[in-house]
Amino acid sequence: MSTSAASDPGAxxxxxxxxPALRERILDAAATLAMTAGIELGFERIAQxxxxxxxxxxxxxxxxQELLLDAMLERTRWSLDHDSEGTAAARLRAQVIDAVEILSAPDTGRPLRALAAGALTNEKVRASFIEHWLEPRRAVAATILEDGMITGEFRQDLDVQAVIDALFSPxxxxxxxxxxxxxxxxGETLWNLVEPGLSPS
Amino acid sequence: MSTSAASDPGAxxxxxxxxPALRERILDAAATLAMTAGIELGFERIAQxxxxxxxxxxxxxxxxQELLLDAMLERTRWSLDHDSEGTAAARLRAQVIDAVEILSAPDTGRPLRALAAGALTNEKVRASFIEHWLEPRRAVAATILEDGMITGEFRQDLDVQAVIDALFSPxxxxxxxxxxxxxxxxGETLWNLVEPGLSPS
Amino acid sequence: MSTSAASDPGAxxxxxxxxPALRERILDAAATLAMTAGIELGFERIAQxxxxxxxxxxxxxxxxQELLLDAMLERTRWSLDHDSEGTAAARLRAQVIDAVEILSAPDTGRPLRALAAGALTNEKVRASFIEHWLEPRRAVAATILEDGMITGEFRQDLDVQAVIDALFSPxxxxxxxxxxxxxxxxGETLWNLVEPGLSPS
Amino acid sequence: MSTSAASDPGAxxxxxxxxPALRERILDAAATLAMTAGIELGFERIAQxxxxxxxxxxxxxxxxQELLLDAMLERTRWSLDHDSEGTAAARLRAQVIDAVEILSAPDTGRPLRALAAGALTNEKVRASFIEHWLEPRRAVAATILEDGMITGEFRQDLDVQAVIDALFSPxxxxxxxxxxxxxxxxGETLWNLVEPGLSPS
DNA sequence: TTCTAAGCGAGACGGTACGTCCCGTCTTGAC
DNA sequence: GTCAAGACGGGACGTACCGTCTCGCTTAGAA
Structure with missing residues (x-):
C-alpha cells in the first residue's frame, strides 16, 4: 500500500x-507534524x-511512518539527479556536501529522525526506508564510484559499500x-579525510 | 536517578x-528482553x-530505556580499557576492529538497537546514551588520535571528531x-579506507 | 452523560x-455486583x-456510582405511580409502607447503600442521586400532602419537607x-407516630 | 485498637x-483534614x-476513619450530659434542638460526613460509629422517653427506637x-410534628 | 551501666485501581 | 468505492494509595 503513490491512470x-487533494493534505500534515512536533507520530494526530x-x-x-515516508519521498528529490560532468571525485564530493546541506535543514532532518525512529521500531518501515530512501541515494554514489574505478581515477579494489558508509553514515x-x-x-572535512583512501597507489 | 549506579558507601x-539482588534481577530482565524480544520495551514486561x-x-x-542503559553499562565494559603500547595507528585500528566485533554480537547489538530507538524518541534517553555510552568510547579514540598527532604519527590538522565519526559511525x-x-x-576495510587520510603529507 | 437515558428517537x-445490548449488560453487571459483592464498585470489575x-x-x-444510579433508575420504578384514590392519609400511609418494603429488599437496598456511599464521597453523584432518585419520590409525597392540606384533611401550616423527612428518612x-x-x-409504626401531627387542631 | 483511648494507667x-503529644497532633490533623478537605481521608495525608x-x-x-472517630469522640462531648430537670417533653425537645445545632456546625458536621462515608464502606467502621457515636446519644433519648412513659407523660405503647428515628434521623x-x-x-418543626404522637390518647 | 522492649521516622517493596491515550477494527450513513 | 463519524476491545502508561516490611535511632524501665 505505502509508497505506491501512483494509482494506475488507466484504471x-x-x-x-x-x-487527491485529501491525500495531499494528509501528507502535508504528516510532514508538518514530523517537522514541528517531536517524534510522536500517530494516525490520530495526523488525521486531526x-x-x-x-x-x-x-x-x-x-x-x-510509512505515510511519512511517502510524504518525504514526494517532497525531497535531493541528489537523485546529479551532474555527469567533471571528475568522479568532484561529483562524489558534491554529493557529500549536498547531503550535509540537505540533512541539516530542519524540514528534512526532523522528519528523518521520526523516520529513523520508525525504522528502528518497525521492521517493515525499516525495509521501506532503506528501499526507497537510502538505497536510491547510495546507488547514485555507487555509480560514481564505479565510474571512477573504471576510468582509473580511483583504486580498483575499493569496497564500494564501505566507502559509501564512511562518507555518508557520519x-x-x-x-x-x-x-x-x-x-x-x-562535508568537506569528511571528504578530505576519506579521499586519500580512494586514490590509487 | 538513572545511571547513578554509585552506592555511596558511607551513606x-x-x-x-x-x-541489591532485586536491582540485579531487574537489570537482567531488561537485558534479556532487549536481546530476545524486539524493541518494544516496557516497564510492564520488565517488571513481570x-x-x-x-x-x-x-x-x-x-x-x-534508561533502565536498559544502566544494564548495558554494567554488563559491557568494552573498549574502555585499551593497551597503551604500540603505535597510535595500531591501537586505533584495534579499537575499530573491536567495536565491530562487539557490536555484531547479539547480546550487545540487539539491546543497542532498543537503546538507539529510545534515544531517537526520548531526548533524555539520548542525552544519557551519549554521555554514558558513546562519549566515553569516543574519548578513548580521541586520546589515541591526539597521541598520534603529538608524536607526529598523524597529521597535525586532523578534525578528531570527524575522524571518529568516519571510523565508527559506519x-x-x-x-x-x-x-x-x-x-x-x-573493521579492517574501514580502517584501510580512512588510514591514508591520517598520515602526514 | 450519565442518567441521560433518553435515546433521542429522531437522532x-x-x-x-x-x-444497546452492551449497555444493558453493563447496567446488569453493576446492579448484580452492587447487590452481591460489597460496596467496592469499580469500573474494572464492572467491565470484567x-x-x-x-x-x-x-x-x-x-x-x-453514576452508572449504578442509571441501572437503579431503569430497574426500580417504585412509587412513582400511585393511586390517586382514597384519602390523602391513606395514600401517604401506603407510600411509607411501600418504601419500607422496597428498601428492605436486597436487590434495591444493597445497591442503594453503594449509591449512598458514592453520594457521600462524590459531590456529582450526590447531586444526581438527589435529582433522579430522592427528589422524584419526595415529590409524590409532597403532592399528596398538599392535596390533603387543600382539602382540609391535613393542617394548613405543615412544613411539607419536614414531614417527608420525618416519614422517610428513618x-x-x-x-x-x-x-x-x-x-x-x-412503616406502620412510623406512620402512626407522625400522623397525629398532621391532623388539624 | 481504635477508640481505646485510655492506656490503662496501671500498665x-x-x-x-x-x-501523647504526637497522638494529639494526629487526631488534630485528622479532624482538620476532615473539616476542610473533602471526604478523601487517608493515612498518607493525615501522617503528612x-x-x-x-x-x-x-x-x-x-x-x-477509626482514627477520625477517635478524634471526634474526644472533641465532641455533645448531649451525653443533659439536664434531668423539667418535663420529659422539654428535655427531649432540647435534645433535638441541640442535635440540629451541633450537627449544623461545620467542625462537627463535615467530619461526620467523612465518618458516615466510612461507615457505609467499612463494616468495622460502621460498628464503631454506631457503638461509640450513635448509640450513646440514642441511649440518652431513650432514657428520657422511658422516663416519660413511666410518669405517664407519654403513651405507654411507644416504640422507643422508632420515636428516636423519627426525631433524629431527619x-x-x-x-x-x-x-x-x-x-x-x-429542630422545633421536627419536634412539633412528632410530639402529638407521643401524648396519650 | 548495661540490657531490652517499645515508640518512632524513613523509606523500600508488592500490589490494585485509577483515568488517559492511542491503537486497530468495526459498523453505520452520506456522497 | 470513498469518506466521516464514532463505537468498541485492548494494552500500556504514569500516578496514588495501600499495607507490609526492614532498617536505625531514641526513650525508657529492668537487670
Missing part, C-alpha cells in the same frame, strides 16, 4: 474516486491535523544521535 | 535499604520478567539501519 | 451506533463482569447506618 | 512510652499533615444527603 474503477478521518489513513497506509550519525554540528564544512 | 541512611513490582521500576528509573549505521554484514573484515 | 447520527472494555465505561459514565437511616430491622410493621 | 510497660510517620498511624489504628439525612437547610427552627 477506471467503479465507486467514488479517491480524493489534516481534517481527515482516521479510517481513511488506515485504508491507505499501514503505519504513520552525517546520519550526527543528525540522529550525537547532534554534533552539521555545518557546511563538515 | 548510612535510615529506612529500609534497597534490595523480573518478578518485581512495576511501581518499583518507576521509583528508580524514568523510562525503560558500524552503528549498519547495525541500526542497513543491517549490512558486520563481519570481521569490515 | 439519525453518523458513525457506528451505540450497542459485563464482558465490556473499561474504556467503554469511561466513555459513557464518569463514575461507577427508613434510609436504618438501611444505611443502624441496620435495625426494616420489617413490615416499621 | 507499667517497658520500652519507650507512647508520645501531622508530621508523623505513616507507620505510626498503622500501629495504632486500622483505618483513617437531621442526619439533611446533613449527609439532601443538604437541605439545618437551621435553628428545623
Amino acid at each position: 477506471r474503477t467503479r465507486g467514488r474516486p479517491r480524493d 491535523e489534516a481534517g481527515a478521518s482516521r479510517t481513511t489513513l488506515y485504508r491507505w497506509w499501514d503505519s504513520p 552525517i546520519y550519525h550526527r543528525l540522529l544521535l550525537t547532534r554534533m554540528p552539521l555545518g557546511r564544512n563538515f | 548510612r541512611t535510615r529506612g529500609r535499604p534497597r534490595d 520478567e523480573a518478578g518485581a513490582s512495576r511501581t518499583t521500576l518507576y521509583r528508580w528509573w524514568d523510562s525503560p 558500524i552503528y549505521h549498519r547495525l541500526l539501519l542497513t543491517r549490512m554484514p558486520l563481519g570481521r573484515n569490515f | 439519525r447520527t453518523r458513525g457506528r451506533p451505540r450497542d 463482569e459485563a464482558g465490556a472494555s473499561r474504556t467503554t465505561l469511561y466513555r459513557w459514565w464518569d463514575s461507577p 427508613i434510609y437511616h436504618r438501611l444505611l447506618l443502624t441496620r435495625m430491622p426494616l420489617g413490615r410493621n416499621f | 507499667r510497660t517497658r520500652g519507650r512510652p507512647r508520645d 499533615e501531622a508530621g508523623a510517620s505513616r507507620t505510626t498511624l498503622y500501629r495504632w489504628w486500622d483505618s483513617p 437531621i442526619y439525612h439533611r446533613l449527609l444527603l439532601t443538604r437541605m437547610p439545618l437551621g435553628r427552627n428545623f
Whole structure:
C-alpha cells in the first residue's frame, strides 16, 4: 500500500474516486507534524491535523511512518539527479556536501529522525526506508564510484559499500544521535579525510 | 536517578535499604528482553520478567530505556580499557576492529538497537546514551588520535571528531539501519579506507 | 452523560451506533455486583463482569456510582405511580409502607447503600442521586400532602419537607447506618407516630 | 485498637512510652483534614499533615476513619450530659434542638460526613460509629422517653427506637444527603410534628 | 551501666485501581 | 468505492494509595 503513490491512470474503477487533494493534505500534515512536533507520530494526530478521518489513513497506509515516508519521498528529490560532468571525485564530493546541506535543514532532518525512529521500531518501515530512501541515494554514489574505478581515477579494489558508509553514515550519525554540528564544512572535512583512501597507489 | 549506579558507601541512611539482588534481577530482565524480544520495551514486561513490582521500576528509573542503559553499562565494559603500547595507528585500528566485533554480537547489538530507538524518541534517553555510552568510547579514540598527532604519527590538522565519526559511525549505521554484514573484515576495510587520510603529507 | 437515558428517537447520527445490548449488560453487571459483592464498585470489575472494555465505561459514565444510579433508575420504578384514590392519609400511609418494603429488599437496598456511599464521597453523584432518585419520590409525597392540606384533611401550616423527612428518612437511616430491622410493621409504626401531627387542631 | 483511648494507667510497660503529644497532633490533623478537605481521608495525608510517620498511624489504628472517630469522640462531648430537670417533653425537645445545632456546625458536621462515608464502606467502621457515636446519644433519648412513659407523660405503647428515628434521623439525612437547610427552627418543626404522637390518647 | 522492649521516622517493596491515550477494527450513513 | 463519524476491545502508561516490611535511632524501665 505505502509508497505506491501512483494509482494506475488507466484504471477506471467503479465507486467514488479517491480524493487527491485529501491525500495531499494528509501528507502535508504528516510532514508538518514530523517537522514541528517531536517524534510522536500517530494516525490520530495526523488525521486531526489534516481534517481527515482516521479510517481513511488506515485504508491507505499501514503505519504513520510509512505515510511519512511517502510524504518525504514526494517532497525531497535531493541528489537523485546529479551532474555527469567533471571528475568522479568532484561529483562524489558534491554529493557529500549536498547531503550535509540537505540533512541539516530542519524540514528534512526532523522528519528523518521520526523516520529513523520508525525504522528502528518497525521492521517493515525499516525495509521501506532503506528501499526507497537510502538505497536510491547510495546507488547514485555507487555509480560514481564505479565510474571512477573504471576510468582509473580511483583504486580498483575499493569496497564500494564501505566507502559509501564512511562518507555518508557520519552525517546520519550526527543528525540522529550525537547532534554534533552539521555545518557546511563538515562535508568537506569528511571528504578530505576519506579521499586519500580512494586514490590509487 | 538513572545511571547513578554509585552506592555511596558511607551513606548510612535510615529506612529500609534497597534490595541489591532485586536491582540485579531487574537489570537482567531488561537485558534479556532487549536481546530476545524486539524493541518494544516496557516497564510492564520488565517488571513481570523480573518478578518485581512495576511501581518499583518507576521509583528508580524514568523510562525503560534508561533502565536498559544502566544494564548495558554494567554488563559491557568494552573498549574502555585499551593497551597503551604500540603505535597510535595500531591501537586505533584495534579499537575499530573491536567495536565491530562487539557490536555484531547479539547480546550487545540487539539491546543497542532498543537503546538507539529510545534515544531517537526520548531526548533524555539520548542525552544519557551519549554521555554514558558513546562519549566515553569516543574519548578513548580521541586520546589515541591526539597521541598520534603529538608524536607526529598523524597529521597535525586532523578534525578528531570527524575522524571518529568516519571510523565508527559506519558500524552503528549498519547495525541500526542497513543491517549490512558486520563481519570481521569490515573493521579492517574501514580502517584501510580512512588510514591514508591520517598520515602526514 | 450519565442518567441521560433518553435515546433521542429522531437522532439519525453518523458513525457506528451505540450497542444497546452492551449497555444493558453493563447496567446488569453493576446492579448484580452492587447487590452481591460489597460496596467496592469499580469500573474494572464492572467491565470484567459485563464482558465490556473499561474504556467503554469511561466513555459513557464518569463514575461507577453514576452508572449504578442509571441501572437503579431503569430497574426500580417504585412509587412513582400511585393511586390517586382514597384519602390523602391513606395514600401517604401506603407510600411509607411501600418504601419500607422496597428498601428492605436486597436487590434495591444493597445497591442503594453503594449509591449512598458514592453520594457521600462524590459531590456529582450526590447531586444526581438527589435529582433522579430522592427528589422524584419526595415529590409524590409532597403532592399528596398538599392535596390533603387543600382539602382540609391535613393542617394548613405543615412544613411539607419536614414531614417527608420525618416519614422517610428513618427508613434510609436504618438501611444505611443502624441496620435495625426494616420489617413490615416499621412503616406502620412510623406512620402512626407522625400522623397525629398532621391532623388539624 | 481504635477508640481505646485510655492506656490503662496501671500498665507499667517497658520500652519507650507512647508520645501523647504526637497522638494529639494526629487526631488534630485528622479532624482538620476532615473539616476542610473533602471526604478523601487517608493515612498518607493525615501522617503528612501531622508530621508523623505513616507507620505510626498503622500501629495504632486500622483505618483513617477509626482514627477520625477517635478524634471526634474526644472533641465532641455533645448531649451525653443533659439536664434531668423539667418535663420529659422539654428535655427531649432540647435534645433535638441541640442535635440540629451541633450537627449544623461545620467542625462537627463535615467530619461526620467523612465518618458516615466510612461507615457505609467499612463494616468495622460502621460498628464503631454506631457503638461509640450513635448509640450513646440514642441511649440518652431513650432514657428520657422511658422516663416519660413511666410518669405517664407519654403513651405507654411507644416504640422507643422508632420515636428516636423519627426525631433524629431527619437531621442526619439533611446533613449527609439532601443538604437541605439545618437551621435553628428545623429542630422545633421536627419536634412539633412528632410530639402529638407521643401524648396519650 | 548495661540490657531490652517499645515508640518512632524513613523509606523500600508488592500490589490494585485509577483515568488517559492511542491503537486497530468495526459498523453505520452520506456522497 | 470513498469518506466521516464514532463505537468498541485492548494494552500500556504514569500516578496514588495501600499495607507490609526492614532498617536505625531514641526513650525508657529492668537487670
